[in-house]
Amino acid sequence: MGSKRHLYSVGTEWKGNHGHGTQSWHVYGRNHDITAEGKPVIHGSADPSFHGDPTGWNxxxxxxxxxxxxxxxxxxxxxxxxxxxxxxxxxxxxxxxxxxxxxxxxxxxxxxxxxxxxxxxxxxxxxxxxxxxxxxxxxxxxxxxxxxxxxxxxxxx
The missing domain is CATH 3.30.300.20 (K homology (KH) domain)
Structure with a gap:
């Protein structure tokens, strides 16, 4: 039996532009949405110690x-x-x-x-x-x- 190749596809969209982009390290949000066709969105962020939202998956x-x-x-x-x-x-x-x-x-x-x-x-x-x-x-x-x-x-x- 030969090897099988599996392809996984996800999208990650940054949701943290608060109007100033990445003008400085402290003004942008770390939140993002992870998506895949036909599946619920995963709301993510950075670890809170890296200025992330503690309610998002890091x-x-x-x-x-x-x-x-x-x-x-x-x-x-x-x-x-x-x-x-x-x-x-x-x-x-x-x-x-x-x-x-x-x-x-x-x-x-x-x-x-x-x-x-x-x-x-x-x-x-x-x-x-x-x-x-x-x-x-x-x-x-x-x-x-x-x-x-x-x-x-x-x-x-």
Missing amino acids: PGELLLASLSACHKLWYLGLCAGAGIIVTAYRDSAEAVMMETPQGDGAFESALLRPVITLASGSSITRAQALHDQAHAHCFIARSVNFPVICEPVFQIV
Whole structure:
């Protein structure tokens, strides 16, 4: 089977011109709208520490959300294929971005902490192994240059 190429298209429109454009660093807004055909608009901004609107999704949050969602999708698919019945999945993810004195920076790590509820009779050992496989397959985690650590917690109902 040959490789498949997937194309993703989004639009990002700056909404922060308050009449003076980027005349100075402190007068323009960081707000923007992210759009894709047929989908709801995502209202974004910069992190509040970079003069962003705290009610908008910032790029760091969106990156972390992508890591968390990709891992979840792989995990649920692998469980379905292996006969492991997941009845609930909730992740409380965190990431650390280090800023340099010059104002640039980079993410140094991300931590996924999914709480996974399994149906009665499920094997936690097998569920853990599938979790490790999901982490190895997640294309977002495979694309970033910082460690993505996963610390799952399993419960059986």
